Amino acid sequence: MTTTVDRDPMPHTTGILLHWAAVYDLLAWLMMLGRERVFREKVVDLACIQSGESILDVGCGTGTLAITAKRRVGLRGSVYGIDASPQMITRAGKKARKAEVEVVFKNGIVEALPFPDAQFDAVLSTLMLHHLPRKARQDCAREIRRVLKPGGRVLAVDFGEPARKRGGLLAHFHRHGHVSLFDMIAVLREAGLTIVESGAVGIRDLQFVLAKAPG
Numbered sequence: 001m002t003t004t005v006d007r008d009p010m011p012h013t014t015g016i017l018l019h020w021a022a023v024y025d026l027l028a029w030l031m032m033l034g035r036e037r038v039f040r041e042k043v044v045d046l047a048c049i050q051s052g053e054s055i056l057d058v059g060c061g062t063g064t065l066a067i068t069a070k071r072r073v074g075l076r077g078s079v080y081g082i083d084a085s086p087q088m089i090t091r092a093g094k095k096a097r098k099a100e101v102e103v104v105f106k107n108g109i110v111e112a113l114p115f116p117d118a119q120f121d122a123v124l125s126t127l128m129l130h131h132l133p134r135k136a137r138q139d140c141a142r143e144i145r146r147v148l149k150p151g152g153r154v155l156a157v158d159f160g161e162p163a164r165k166r167g168g169l170l171a172h173f174h175r176h177g178h179v180s181l182f183d184m185i186a187v188l189r190e191a192g193l194t195i196v197e198s199g200a201v202g203i204r205d206l207q208f209v210l211a212k213a214p215g
Helices: 021-031 036-046 064-073 086-099 134-147 169-173 181-190
Strands: 004-006 054-058 078-083 104-107 120-126 148-159 194-200 206-212
Touching: 036 064, 036 148, 036 206, 054 064, 054 134, 064 078, 064 086, 064 120, 078 086, 086 104, 120 134, 134 148, 134 181, 148 181, 181 194, 181 206
Parallel strands: 004 104, 054 078, 054 120, 078 104, 120 148
Antiparallel strands: 148 206, 194 206
């Protein structure tokens, strides 16, 4: 079992960088109300990930979802994760080695994905789009379409607009943004992707969009 961590020089991102890898997993658990494992399994189900497929997780954070995806695709499949934060990539590599799964983690930005055209069966984008300004979201969507195989899938998941403003200790430490379901659909359509399904994830105020590349 080999887990690769690649830190090649990369261009600058215009999105918000998160470097607090040491507490990221705890915050994710709190944000999901203790249902983070359920959330990860829900994501790979919504993305229709199958054994033997090639998967990319953009904005992979500490790698938990990429590890889950690898377990789903099995030995014949491959999983890559990219993140602009070196700290996140370092922690992701350690977690994958501990889990004894082979995932390739790269330090990179979503506006210029370090992969050739038509490489992946599916791309995952979870809780990442709200960190990007509008142009970067558009660049990211075009890059996702570029690296998808003909007929490949992209699943985007992010915080929708909350029905009411939440307070409390967690809100104080993690004032996340949001991306409306309409905006997620629009940016994927503008990139030439076809919307297959969209709606509520069923956890907090999370929304999802599943789209396909032409072909």
